[in-house]
Amino acid sequence: QVQLQGSGPGLVKPSQTLSLSCTVSGGSVSSGGYYWSWIRQHPGKGLEWIGYIYYTGSTYYNPSLKSRVTISMDTSKNQFSLKLTSVTAADTAVYYCVRVISWGGNTKFDPWGQGTLVTVSS
Amino acid sequence: QSVLTQPPSASGTPGQRVTISCSGSNSNIGSYTVNWYQQFPGTAPKLLIFSNDQRPSGVPDRFSGSKSGTSASLAISGLQSEDEADYHCAAWDDSLRGYVFGSGTRVTVL
Numbered sequence: 001q002v003q004l005q006g007s008g009p010g011l012v013k014p015s016q017t018l019s020l021s022c023t024v025s026g027g028s029v030s031s032g033g034y035y036w037s038w039i040r041q042h043p044g045k046g047l048e049w050i051g052y053i054y055y056t057g058s059t060y061y062n063p064s065l066k067s068r069v070t071i072s073m074d075t076s077k078n079q080f081s082l083k084l085t086s087v088t089a090a091d092t093a094v095y096y097c098v099r100v101i102s103w104g105g106n107t108k109f110d111p112w113g114q115g116t117l118v119t120v121s122s
Numbered sequence: 123q124s125v126l127t128q129p130p131s132a133s134g135t136p137g138q139r140v141t142i143s144c145s146g147s148n149s150n151i152g153s154y155t156v157n158w159y160q161q162f163p164g165t166a167p168k169l170l171i172f173s174n175d176q177r178p179s180g181v182p183d184r185f186s187g188s189k190s191g192t193s194a195s196l197a198i199s200g201l202q203s204e205d206e207a208d209y210h211c212a213a214w215d216d217s218l219r220g221y222v223f224g225s226g227t228r229v230t231v232l
Contacts (some may be wrong), residue, residue, distance in 0.1 A: 046124050047159075047167065048208055049221035062220045092201070098167055106155045107214060110169040110178065 002027040004113035006097045012120050018084040022097030022113055029073055029080055030055050033100060035100035036080040037109065040093040048093075052100055053080055087120045094118075125150060126211050126224035133230040134201045142227045144194045144211030150222055154214040156194040158187055161208045161226075170209070171196060203231045 008020035018051060022036070031044055037052035051061035053071045061069045070083040097113040127145040134140040144156065155174050160166035169178055171187035174194065184199045194213075198205055211224040 012203055044223040047212070047223040049223070063218065064220075105174045108169055108172040109159070109167075109212070110172075112166040112168065115166050 001097060004097045004099065004111060006095065006113040006116045008026060008095075008116055008118070010117055010119060012087055012091075014088055014120055015086055018082070018087050018091060018095075018118055018120075020082045020095055020116055020118070021079050022081070024078050024080070024099075026042070026105045027099075028042060028075075029078055030075045033101070033103075035102060036071075036073065037098045037100045038082045039096045039098055039109070039112075041096070041115075042090075042093045048084065050072075050084075082105050089120050092118065124225040125215055125218065125222040126213065128209075128224035128227045130213060130225070131230065133232055134198075135232045136201055136203060138201050140198045140201055140229060142196045142198075142209055142211075142229070144196070144224050146192050146194075146215075147217075149191060149217040150192075150213045150215040151189065151194055152192040153216060156173060156187065156189050157212045158194075158196045159210045159212065161210065163208075167210060182195045193225055198229070199230075205229060206231050 003025045005023045012018045035052040038050040041047050053059045068085045073080045094115040094117050098109045098113045101108050131141050158171040160170040161167040174189040175187045185199045208226045210226045216220045220225050
């Protein structure tokens with residue numbers, strides 16, 4: 001079955017760019033019909049959707065983060081990635097990569113990667 | 123502050139039925155289907171219910187979901203100790219033009 005494995009630095013300095021990757025196994029990021037998403041969870045808080053990329057390369061971002069977010073895909077590595085610029089302490093969170101299945105008005109996030117804790121601190 | 127409103131906690135004794143509410147608006151739950159995710163401490167969320175009331179394979183049938191108007195509910199029948207976890211509801215929101223989650227409900231088995 002499809003598995004997702006996130007990776008990247010666990011510590012980022014304020015004002016710098018957070019960069020994470022997600023490697024997909026058991027399936028292809030270029031498989032038709034799937035979106036690939038990033039979701040984050042601030043410590044002790046609820047979940048926040050960041051955005052997703054379609055298998056065609058089209059992207060859609062949370063309007064509240066859109067000016068700072070880029071999600072891209074590397075089909076040769078079977079990966080998709082997240083870049084978040086100009087980070088502050090408010091961006092400290094666990095970042096999850098997730099596959100999205102969407103059909104006829106329904107959407108489900110499944111499966112989820114294990115999560116990567118990113119701390120923004122000098 | 124989350125767009126979807128959930129109670130912060132719920133509890134019950136083994137065997138009891140526990141219900142968790144998720145309140146939204148016409149721009150989210152009122153127009154789109156609701157999913158529920160189960161999350162154990164220190165682990166990633168897992169899909170529990172999709173399309174309001176559908177269980178993925180492997181999810182016990184003691185978990186059930188429903189939706190009415192701008193609210194949704196998750197029910198756990200025959201509560202077990204292994205059900206202690208956080209439960210999050212989620213739906214698309216037209217006004218915010220994004221996917222939104224509830225703040226999560228922690229279920230405790232007494």
